[in-house]
Amino acid sequence: MSGSDYSGSEYSGSDDEYVGPRGGGSNAAAARRMVEAQQQQAKKAERKAQAWERRRDDSSEEEEYVPTFEEVEDTDVPEKSIQQMEEERKRKRLRKDTKPFQRGIIRHVVLVLDLSEAMLEKDMRPTRFHAMIQYAQEYVREFFEQNPISQMSVLGMHDGLCLRVSELSGNPADHITAIQGLRTPKNPQDFSKEPKGSPSLQNALELARATLYHTPSHGTREVIIVFGSLLSLDPGDIHQTIKDCVRDRVRVSVIGMSARLKICTEIVSRTNAGDESEYVVATDQELLRELLLATTTPPVVRTSKSAQAVASPESAAALMMMGFPSRVVEDTPTMCACHGILTTGGYTCSRCSTKVCSLPITCPSCQLTLLLSTHLARSYHHLFPLRNWAEVHWQRAREKGTKACLACLTPFPEPPPPDDTHREKDTNGHGVNGGMNRFVEQAQMDWDESGEQKASESSRYECRACESHFCIDCDMFCHIVLHNCPGCLSKADPPDRRTGEEMEITP
Amino acid sequence: MNAIDASEHHERVDESVPPSLLAIVLDTNPHAWAHLSSTLPLATALANILVFINAHLASGNANSVAVIASHSNKSCFLYPTPAPSSPRPQPNATNGDVDMNGTTETTSYSVQDNPNKYRPFANVETAILNNFAKLMEGTKESHLEATPTTLIGGALSLALSFIAKATLLHSPSTSNSDEAMLAIADPEAIHTSYVSLASRILIVSVSGDLANQYIPVMNSIFAAQRKRIPIDILKLAGDTVLLQQASDATGGVYMKPERPEGLLQYLMMAFLPDPTARKSLVMPSAGGVDFRAACFCHRKVVDIGYVCSVCLSIFCSHDLPDNLCLTCGSYLSLRAAQSNPPALIPRKKKKKKRAGADSATPGGSTPAGSNTPMHA
Numbered sequence: 001m002s003g004s005d006y007s008g009s010e011y012s013g014s015d016d017e018y019v020g021p022r023g024g025g026s027n028a029a030a031a032r033r034m035v036e037a038q039q040q041q042a043k044k045a046e047r048k049a050q051a052w053e054r055r056r057d058d059s060s061e062e063e064e065y066v067p068t069f070e071e072v073e074d075t076d077v078p079e080k081s082i083q084q085m086e087e088e089r090k091r092k093r094l095r096k097d098t099k100p101f102q103r104g105i106i107r108h109v110v111l112v113l114d115l116s117e118a119m120l121e122k123d124m125r126p127t128r129f130h131a132m133i134q135y136a137q138e139y140v141r142e143f144f145e146q147n148p149i150s151q152m153s154v155l156g157m158h159d160g161l162c163l164r165v166s167e168l169s170g171n172p173a174d175h176i177t178a179i180q181g182l183r184t185p186k187n188p189q190d191f192s193k194e195p196k197g198s199p200s201l202q203n204a205l206e207l208a209r210a211t212l213y214h215t216p217s218h219g220t221r222e223v224i225i226v227f228g229s230l231l232s233l234d235p236g237d238i239h240q241t242i243k244d245c246v247r248d249r250v251r252v253s254v255i256g257m258s259a260r261l262k263i264c265t266e267i268v269s270r271t272n273a274g275d276e277s278e279y280v281v282a283t284d285q286e287l288l289r290e291l292l293l294a295t296t297t298p299p300v301v302r303t304s305k306s307a308q309a310v311a312s313p314e315s316a317a318a319l320m321m322m323g324f325p326s327r328v329v330e331d332t333p334t335m336c337a338c339h340g341i342l343t344t345g346g347y348t349c350s351r352c353s354t355k356v357c358s359l360p361i362t363c364p365s366c367q368l369t370l371l372l373s374t375h376l377a378r379s380y381h382h383l384f385p386l387r388n389w390a391e392v393h394w395q396r397a398r399e400k401g402t403k404a405c406l407a408c409l410t411p412f413p414e415p416p417p418p419d420d421t422h423r424e425k426d427t428n429g430h431g432v433n434g435g436m437n438r439f440v441e442q443a444q445m446d447w448d449e450s451g452e453q454k455a456s457e458s459s460r461y462e463c464r465a466c467e468s469h470f471c472i473d474c475d476m477f478c479h480i481v482l483h484n485c486p487g488c489l490s491k492a493d494p495p496d497r498r499t500g501e502e503m504e505i506t507p
Numbered sequence: 508m509n510a511i512d513a514s515e516h517h518e519r520v521d522e523s524v525p526p527s528l529l530a531i532v533l534d535t536n537p538h539a540w541a542h543l544s545s546t547l548p549l550a551t552a553l554a555n556i557l558v559f560i561n562a563h564l565a566s567g568n569a570n571s572v573a574v575i576a577s578h579s580n581k582s583c584f585l586y587p588t589p590a591p592s593s594p595r596p597q598p599n600a601t602n603g604d605v606d607m608n609g610t611t612e613t614t615s616y617s618v619q620d621n622p623n624k625y626r627p628f629a630n631v632e633t634a635i636l637n638n639f640a641k642l643m644e645g646t647k648e649s650h651l652e653a654t655p656t657t658l659i660g661g662a663l664s665l666a667l668s669f670i671a672k673a674t675l676l677h678s679p680s681t682s683n684s685d686e687a688m689l690a691i692a693d694p695e696a697i698h699t700s701y702v703s704l705a706s707r708i709l710i711v712s713v714s715g716d717l718a719n720q721y722i723p724v725m726n727s728i729f730a731a732q733r734k735r736i737p738i739d740i741l742k743l744a745g746d747t748v749l750l751q752q753a754s755d756a757t758g759g760v761y762m763k764p765e766r767p768e769g770l771l772q773y774l775m776m777a778f779l780p781d782p783t784a785r786k787s788l789v790m791p792s793a794g795g796v797d798f799r800a801a802c803f804c805h806r807k808v809v810d811i812g813y814v815c816s817v818c819l820s821i822f823c824s825h826d827l828p829d830n831l832c833l834t835c836g837s838y839l840s841l842r843a844a845q846s847n848p849p850a851l852i853p854r855k856k857k858k859k860k861r862a863g864a865d866s867a868t869p870g871g872s873t874p875a876g877s878n879t880p881m882h883a
Contacts, residue, residue, distance in 0.1 A: 106816055145733070218816040317832070319825055319839040320814045324800045350810040368811070373800035374752065376819045377725040383818060384722065403590035407668030411590065469592075470668075477671040478664070482730040484723045486668050489661030492580035492653060 087455035087472045103298040104220035105379050106320075107150035108168065109143070110208040111136065111224050115158035115182070116199040118229035121258075124285040128228050128257060129195050133183055135289045136226070137176050139296070144172040146296045146382070148375040149360055150219075153211050154178060155204060159197030160233055162207045168215075170360055199227070201263065202234035205241045209250055218318035221250045224295050226288075227264065228257040238263065242270050251299065253278040255291050273302055298382050323350035323363070323370045337364045381483035389463050389475055391456035397469070402460060405471035407478070407486045412460055412471070463487050526569030527781040528673050528706040530666040531556065533585070535576045535639075536657035537646065539713035543744055547767040552743075555771040556711065557635065561628045562779055573669050574635055576642055577662035580650035584665065585638040586631055657714040659750075660723030663738075667730050670706040674734075677704040705782045707759070708738045715745030724749055731757045739778050743767045748796070755796040762791055804833060815839055 113136060115129070124131040136154070143152060153168040154175055166178035177186070182193045204225065212221040223245075232238070245252065245267075252271040254264045260281055268279035282288035325347040333342040336357040346357045352366040360371035392400075398415045405412065460469040468487030470478070478485060533556065540549045560572050574585040583589070621629065708731065717724060731738050737759035740750045744767065754761040764773050777791055799808050802823035812821045818835040832839050 102817060105819060317815065317817045317837040317839050319822070319827070319830075319832075320816055321811060321825070322814050322821075323811050324798070324809060326799055326810075327796075372798040373821070374725070374728075374756065374798060376800070376814065376821070377722070378729055379819055380722050381726055400592060402592040404592075405672075406589075407665055408672030409584060409587055409589050409669070410672060471672070473672050473675055474668045477668055477730075481671070481733055482664060482667055483726045484660065484664040484730075486661060486664035489664050489720075489723050490582040490658060491661070492650065492658065 084455045087459075090472060090476050091455060102301045103382050104301050105147070105149070105298055105382060106219035107147050107222060107298060108212055108215040108219050109150065109152045109222045109224060110155060110168075110211050111139070111152060111226070112155045112157060112162075112204045112208060113165070113179075113182075113226050114199050114228045115156045115163075115193050115195050116197055116229045117195050118199075118257075119195040121228070123258070124288065130183075131285050131288065132226055132228070133179060135292050136179050138289070139292050140172050140175045140179065142293055143296045144170070145378075147298060148378045149369070149371060151215070153208075155207055155211075156182065156193060157199035157201075157204050158193055158195075160200050160203070162200065162203040163193065164207065164211075168211055170362070171358070198231060198233040199229050200234050201225070201227075201232040201267065202236060202238040202241050205238075205245055205250075205252070205267070209241075209245055209248055212250055213248065216318065217249075218320070220299060220301075221248065222299065223250055223252045224292075225252065225254045225264075226257075226292070227254050227261075230259060230261060232261075232263060238267075242267055245271050251278070253295055254280075255288065255295075256281040257288070258283070298379075321368065323368045324373060325350050325356075325359070325370050328355070386479055386483050386485055387464055388479065389461040389470065391454055392458050392460035392462050392469060393456075394458050396462070397458040397460050400462075400467070400469060402469040405460075405474055406468040406490075407470055407474040410471050410473075412458065412469070415458060466491060525705045525783065526571070526677070527563075527567060527783075528571050528573065528670060528704055529560075529563050529781075530573045530575065530670055530706065530708045531560070532575050532577055532659070532662045532666055532708060532710045532712075534657050534659065534662075534710070534712045534714055535578045535642065536655075536714045537579060537651055538655045539657075539715070539744055543713060543767060547743065547770060551768075552711070552770055553635075553639065555774065557632050558771055559774040559779070560631060560635075561625075562775060564627060564631065566779070566781075571673070572631065573666065573673075575662045575665050575669075576639070577657045577659045578642060578646065579654055579657055580646065582658045582662035582665060583638075583642065584669075585642070586635045588634050588638060656716060656719065658720070659710070659712070659714070659717055660720040660727060663708070663710075663724060663727040663731075666708050667727055667734070667736070670704075670708070670736060671734065674704045674706065706736050707782060708736060709741065709778055710738065710750065710753075711741045711743065712747075712750055713742075713744045715747060717747050717749050721749065724753070728753045728756050737782060741770075741773060741778065743770070751796045752798065760790050 113132060119127065119129040119132065121128050140152065140154075143150070149170070151168050151170050152166075152175060154165040156163045156165050165182065166175045169175075185192050205223065208223045212223075215221055250271060252267050254268055256264060256279065258281070260279070264279055265276055269276045272278050280291050282291050328345060328348055330344050330346075333344045334355060335341070336343050336346055337354040338356045338358070338361055341357075343357045346355045347359055347370065348355050349363040349366060349368060349370055351368045352363065354363055354365045356363065356370065360369065360375050362368070363370055394415045397412070403411060455472075459471060461472065461475045462469050463485050466485065466487035468485075470487070474486075533553075535549070540552075543549075556574075560574070563572060564570050572586065576583055576585050728738070731753075736757065738753045738757045739759040740754045740761045742750065742761070742763040746763070751761055753759070760777055762773060762777050764770075780788055780790075799810065800812055800821050801807060802809050802812055803820045804822050804824075807823050809821065809823050812823060813825045814821055815832040815835065815837070816839075817837045818832060820832060820834040822833070827833060827839065830839050831837070
């Protein structure tokens with residue numbers, strides 16, 4: 001499929017734009033490292049061959065082993081590259097930017113799903129529609145995990161119209177049942193919304209804008225469109241709709257499939273202050289999932305946007321009144337105000353004493369936001385993100401002499417003997433010092449953390465603050481799940497940038 | 508390459524009881540143990556914990572254990588013994604032997620040959636005692652004066668990372684390269700199919716105030732919740748809401764025994780059953796956990812608080828000096844947060860309004876929403 005190739009290259013292009021001028025530098029570094037690795041590999045092979053030669057001298061008749069040995073060498077090389085490929089793929093999921101920007105923690109997101117006939121394509125398994133439904137459920141779960149005090153609504157573009165799949169609410173279960181209902185409707189009179197007809201971006205944007213119209217100005221207003229089709233059948237002028245979206249501070253992200261569309265580029269760049277990086281194209285199923293899950297990270301609050309907002313200072317930050325209810329334990333079931341069903345126990349609203357059965361929720365009777373302090377704590381890692389860890393070169397690994405991952409005690413591969421290719425270059429004069437300086441220079445180039453995260457040649461990853469070394473699995477776990485650095489926290493006075501805030505924030 | 512066959516590893520369902528990994532976080536804060544020394548000295552407590560570890564190892568062949576000390580100046584593994592890093596560049600270090608993960612302590616520490624002792628028990632015991640002695644020797648007076656608390660956040664992070672890795676290694680899928688390739692092709696199929704390792708964390712805690720590690724501990728709790736790792740708490744002294752929340756959020760056991768000298772009995776009775784066995788037992792729990800928030804300005808527990816939308820700080824009143832957030836310094840207005848919810852206007856009025864003010868309400872001219880199904 002030629003379309004997918006095209007979009008693939010486009011995607012990587014936009015990625016480079018995001019990285020900016022640094023992308024080139026790190027690419028060059030990567031290329032150089034690759035060459036070095038190859039040289040090392042060649043060197044190793046050569047050395048081993050010599051050793052073999054000696055052995056062959058000893059035992060003269062075993063010549064049939066020579067091809068076997070070469071085979072072993074051959075399979076060794078791709079295996080290593082596969083491991084690196086996998087590590088690189090894993091590290092791709094790390095956030096590119098870990099600088100503590102102001103992020104829109106309180107989000108209002110409208111997820112628009114494409115239910116047009118283009119979703120019946122079978123380039124994803126079993127169809128695009130089924131893949132999207134599956135990932136959308138996963139997305140909802142992950143979204144509320146990451147953004148517990150945010151709200152979401154799901155819409156569907158079906159046969160020229162835009163349907164409301166679920167209302168704007170903060171309860172993940174509602175959205176998940178509604179999305180499941182697209183395939184297998186709960187009510188027998190509801191027909192299932194199998195993909196049909198053409199999508200209309202204009203209708204979707206208008207309905208999303210209407211949904212987000214009344215949301216408070218301190219939260220974000222985001223529309224995330226999963227768009228599988230290559231056309232939009234609109235009833236009116238979509239450019240007028242885009243203008244209205246810009247005016248209402250609605251930010252649109254589009255996850256396309258198979259190819260890029262001019263109109264989507266325009267929608268995204270207009271609503272994101274000229275930034276096109278929110279328009280991405282999923283060339284395969286796995287990429288679709290990754291791109292979708294990438295939007296669960298709260299967006300950076302733009303400075304240009306707040307410059308616009310100077311006119312109305314209310315749209316900046318707000319002091320929100322929130323209730324922290326206590327749990328009640330009852331022996332007899334009573335009616336909850338949120339679902340109208342009999343439950344024992346629950347939470348009572350701090351202002352009006354209405355009983356609700358789960359948190360976080362907006363009190364159904366007095367509209368107070370009710371939540372627990374743990375829900376707020378869940379968002380703290382967005383505010384104080386864990387910085388990405390740096391790749392470790394063999395030289396650095398040798399210098400630190402780490403043998404095992406600090407967190408899981410898995411042994412690291414032993415560094416190769418230091419008589420390497422680049423060591424030979426600066427052996428004359430002050431060999432070690434020259435090597436160190438070179439290393440420091442290179443390290444600083446690679447410590448450029450906002451770039452694409454790559455695999456490390458020594459399978460070690462170093463925390464920039466505590467200089468501990470970790471393996472790839474702990475790297476992923478700490479950045480994606482834990483959001484803590486075990487090394488920094490295991491020292492009494494870590495050179496940690498968070499300590500200031502930690503003192504402030506207590507339960 | 509011939510091994511790539513989707514049907515193969517789905518059939519590999521293990522019916523036996525999953526092996527259990529127990530990570531014990533031992534709070535070795537010298538200040539707190541000094542308070543306890545009249546009833547339960549640390550040496551006695553450690554001996555009791557060793558018996559408990561043996562009981563855990565004995566209850567399943569594949570059971571394993573990890574012990575992490577949460578000391579006042581650092582947190583580190585007591586078992587398995589971490590390989591010491593040699594921070595000097597080693598010229599011509601061409602030895603090919605890599606220290607394997609659980610076997611180092613048998614070689615580097617002398618296991619006394621007691622024929623009456625089961626060998627694995629002796630191994631674990633010697634390693635823990637050796638490392639513990641090393642930790643205590645390494646504690647200087649300056650460390651003790653620096654802080655009265657313990658690094659529970661770091662110890663929890665270490666435990667969680669260790670468990671995460673053990674779970675990965677336990678899964679049969681990532682072991683050989685063929686399946687690594689498969690993982691590139693379709694990673695989520697791999698992650699769903701393995702028999703999971705049942706892990707849990709036991710924190711033997713003696714320190715009181717842990718509020719200065721609120722964010723790291725909270726992050727650890729959420730990670731444990733996501734990975735379904737119960738955190739059990741045995742609180743011998745002190746009191747902290749944070750650890751109560753940890754056990755409540757992850758479904759663990761919380762116990763604050765009246766008489767700490769009965770440590771071994773508490774350990775055996777309440778904390779030995781693994782998650783599989785707990786399903787059929789009535790486990791002790793903390794009861795009501797206080798989840799209410801304390802404000803950042805006066806540390807008052809609040810029912811209704813005011814939250815900064817930028818940094819999520821909680822304040823007890825809305826008249827802040829100059830309307831600036833005390834934590835992040837952004838200008839806050841109370842009015843902006845109080846946006847009116849969408850009013851339900853009777854249909855007749857709505858039509859009039861639409862005709863009067865065009866584009867005041869979006870979506871006026873489009874057919875969208877005309878046949879929107881009601882939300883089920």
